[in-house]
Amino acid sequence: MKLDNQNVLITGANRGIGLGLAEMFARGKTHLHLVVRKDEPELVTHLKNLGALSVRVWLADLSARDQVENLVKDIQSQGVIIDVLVNNAGLLTGGLIEEQPLDEIYQMFQVNLLSLVHLTRGLLPDMIKRGHGKVINNASVSAFMHFPCATTYAASKSAVVAFTDCLDLELKGTGVTTLCLITPGIKTRMFDEISKKYGKNIEVPNDYISAEEYSERVKDAILSDHKFLFPRGLTALGLGISKYLPGVFKWATNRRFHR
Numbered sequence: 001m002k003l004d005n006q007n008v009l010i011t012g013a014n015r016g017i018g019l020g021l022a023e024m025f026a027r028g029k030t031h032l033h034l035v036v037r038k039d040e041p042e043l044v045t046h047l048k049n050l051g052a053l054s055v056r057v058w059l060a061d062l063s064a065r066d067q068v069e070n071l072v073k074d075i076q077s078q079g080v081i082i083d084v085l086v087n088n089a090g091l092l093t094g095g096l097i098e099e100q101p102l103d104e105i106y107q108m109f110q111v112n113l114l115s116l117v118h119l120t121r122g123l124l125p126d127m128i129k130r131g132h133g134k135v136i137n138n139a140s141v142s143a144f145m146h147f148p149c150a151t152t153y154a155a156s157k158s159a160v161v162a163f164t165d166c167l168d169l170e171l172k173g174t175g176v177t178t179l180c181l182i183t184p185g186i187k188t189r190m191f192d193e194i195s196k197k198y199g200k201n202i203e204v205p206n207d208y209i210s211a212e213e214y215s216e217r218v219k220d221a222i223l224s225d226h227k228f229l230f231p232r233g234l235t236a237l238g239l240g241i242s243k244y245l246p247g248v249f250k251w252a253t254n255r256r257f258h259r
């Protein structure tokens with residue numbers, strides 16, 4: 001899929017990976033729709049200066065089901081066309097399961113998984129009708145590399161991978177495609193939260209790249225119509241070991257973990 005002139009909706013576009021993606025799409029001369037929790041006039045100007053053809057802000061708290069439904073209804077009732085849906089917004093949970101606050105767990109599943117399913121379900125019919133579109137879901141290496149302290153977060157990301165994979169088969173012949181991001185460590189506020197939430201019990205890896213660099217990789221995956229974007233380097237090695245040598249992966253992980 002080409003980028004120019006596409007209508008792209010990005011959740012969590014105000015910072016971190018979402019911001020990197022918004023900047024990449026802006027340089028690609030797209031119409032941007034940013035789903036954020038508060039007005040962002042400076043961000044709109046910034047993205048227009050980078051080359052976005054237009055920028056529209058949609059306010060929604062994705063942890064609230066009714067706000068996700070209102071967002072879908074507003075987009076549909078105003079006849080807004082979305083060619084690319086980027087489900088990026090996310091929350092991190094972590095720590096021993098009995099110590100993770102229950103409210104945070106529910107909120108995280110709502111944002112990481114349920115809002116992604118809800119938005120996709122809502123915006124897909126128009127894409128199918130037009131025979132054109134792409135759904136990009138931001139999962140994580142945590143979907144495959146299972147660490148202690150990551151129970152709930154990893155479960156949400158494994159579910160995102162399963163959802164996207166099933167959906168891709170369902171979309172056969174419709175002209176709509178999917179891209180699942182198996183995102184490695186990216187230096188964002190969430191990345192900095194990992195050591196705070198996990199560090200008491202496990203040595204946290206410190207391997208990361210910038211959101212800007214990652215967004216360029218996402219761009220290449222979109223232009224090449226790839227189904228998955230897998231990590232490179234050390235993280236790719238860890239991913240391979242977790243898949244093909246699970247015993248070695250578990251042994252190495254357990255050496256770094258204590259209750």
Ligand SMILES: NC(=O)c1ccc[n+]([C@@H]2O[C@H](COP(=O)([O-])OP(=O)(O)OC[C@H]3O[C@@H](n4cnc5c(N)ncnc54)[C@H](OP(=O)(O)O)[C@@H]3O)[C@@H](O)[C@H]2O)c1
Pocket residue numbers: 011012013014015016017018035036037038060061062063064088089090091111112138139140141183184185186187188189190191
């Ligand atoms: N960073 C990594 O190493 C890494 C690795 C693998 C996967 N990922 C995934 O990449 C995605 C982006 O993460 P990031 O690292 O960029 O994190 P981040 O810097 O913490 O940004 C998270 C984004 O999600 C938005 N968000 C959170 N809760 C929301 C809610 N209730 N309603 C609407 N928006 C909400 C935030 O908006 P506010 O500013 O309003 O809070 C923010 O824009 C997530 O899905 C994450 O799981 C990240």
